[in-house]
Amino acid sequence: MQLDDALWDDLIGDLYDAVLQPEQLGSAVRRFESVVQSDGCHLFATDAQMNPLLHVWTLDWADEQAISADYYAHYIHLDPRRAHMLNTRVGEALQCSQIYDERYVQRSEFYQDCLIASGGRYVAGGKVLEHLGMVGFAAFNRTQGRPDFNVQEMAAIRRYTPHLARAVRMLAERQQLHLQAVANEEGLSAQRIGVIALAATGRVLYANACGERQISELGQLRGALLQLEPTIQSAVAAAHATQQPQSLQWLGRVQQRMAVQIWSAPRSGRERWLQTMLPGTSGVHTLLLIRPLGESAAVTASMLMQVFALTAAEARLAQALVGGATLDDCAQRFCVSINTVRTQLRGVLGKTGCKRQADLVRLLMGMSSVLT
Numbered sequence: 001m002q003l004d005d006a007l008w009d010d011l012i013g014d015l016y017d018a019v020l021q022p023e024q025l026g027s028a029v030r031r032f033e034s035v036v037q038s039d040g041c042h043l044f045a046t047d048a049q050m051n052p053l054l055h056v057w058t059l060d061w062a063d064e065q066a067i068s069a070d071y072y073a074h075y076i077h078l079d080p081r082r083a084h085m086l087n088t089r090v091g092e093a094l095q096c097s098q099i100y101d102e103r104y105v106q107r108s109e110f111y112q113d114c115l116i117a118s119g120g121r122y123v124a125g126g127k128v129l130e131h132l133g134m135v136g137f138a139a140f141n142r143t144q145g146r147p148d149f150n151v152q153e154m155a156a157i158r159r160y161t162p163h164l165a166r167a168v169r170m171l172a173e174r175q176q177l178h179l180q181a182v183a184n185e186e187g188l189s190a191q192r193i194g195v196i197a198l199a200a201t202g203r204v205l206y207a208n209a210c211g212e213r214q215i216s217e218l219g220q221l222r223g224a225l226l227q228l229e230p231t232i233q234s235a236v237a238a239a240h241a242t243q244q245p246q247s248l249q250w251l252g253r254v255q256q257r258m259a260v261q262i263w264s265a266p267r268s269g270r271e272r273w274l275q276t277m278l279p280g281t282s283g284v285h286t287l288l289l290i291r292p293l294g295e296s297a298a299v300t301a302s303m304l305m306q307v308f309a310l311t312a313a314e315a316r317l318a319q320a321l322v323g324g325a326t327l328d329d330c331a332q333r334f335c336v337s338i339n340t341v342r343t344q345l346r347g348v349l350g351k352t353g354c355k356r357q358a359d360l361v362r363l364l365m366g367m368s369s370v371l372t
Helices: 005-020 022-036 064-073 080-085 102-107 109-115 151-190 209-218 230-242 272-277 301-308 312-322 327-333 338-352 357-371
Strands: 041-046 052-057 093-095 120-131 134-143 194-198 204-207 219-222 225-228 246-251 257-264 286-292
Touching: 005 022, 005 151, 022 041, 022 052, 022 151, 041 120, 041 151, 052 064, 052 134, 052 151, 064 109, 080 120, 080 134, 093 151, 102 109, 109 120, 120 151, 134 151, 194 209, 204 209, 209 219, 209 225, 209 257, 209 286, 225 230, 230 246, 230 257, 230 286, 301 312, 301 338, 312 327, 312 338, 312 357, 327 338, 338 357
Parallel strands: none
Antiparallel strands: 041 052, 041 134, 093 120, 120 134, 194 204, 194 286, 219 225, 246 257, 257 286
């Protein structure tokens, strides 16, 4: 096995290039496999509900569709390698033959009915992801009739696995952000809320489907630059000067009356709700939330969960506080302890960027006034 510095740099470079081009991850892993004489890699990551987030399969000797379906439906719960690696460090590589002896293999349903039945035998790998409920593993395989990985090959796998873990984490986070963006897009659009994010120059960085339809109602769009109407621009300036959202009613160019709420992008330590709404979008200076008037549109728990990433319990508490309830009232109403309510309040304040309960109530009442 030859693994000089130049080849090593290329192998690691291929991994990180795959973060920008996920479809290249399989070929990057295959190139490393040729160095350690692996017969195929099964690399996967799942979310907290064990739904696949990332899947790479280079086992040409096995039926991917059949084995993958069986694995995720049944054998993932029996896989002793996965159970063992859950308690190891991310990036640490192990040899299964050093953990499970021949006697164990002969009695294991996973080994006998899944791995060996499909043609595999020896495995080396480790946990490559454990973050925010996501878990991922990489398994380099040797087929039946071939020897286990030797000392040099295991040294290379141990050297490679931490880099693979870093690349997998970046890819999984990117996938999770994409799914989150899709969910937010659908949720806000279903409530007919337009979202427009602007850079300091007025360049449109993001607009959901409703926002795209409403851009022309707010000003002149020249290329990617939006020149807001003077009244709205003044409200933008006030939002940045006071660091408080500004609300107004606006009569659009087609005589459509709409409610507009304007936010300055949260400063350091207050970006959580913004990043949830616009994952992967950087350089946001101003955020506009727009909704046509003329219909009942109270601030709902669902809306608060979409805009601020509140949990259902946090959204329920926020609604109750806006309605005039005290923390003690909420504890009795929701059959929880006062300490639980206080913990939920801290979560709401942190996600909305408010420092005090009074600021939160003022903020949400402002939203209600323009959206009803």
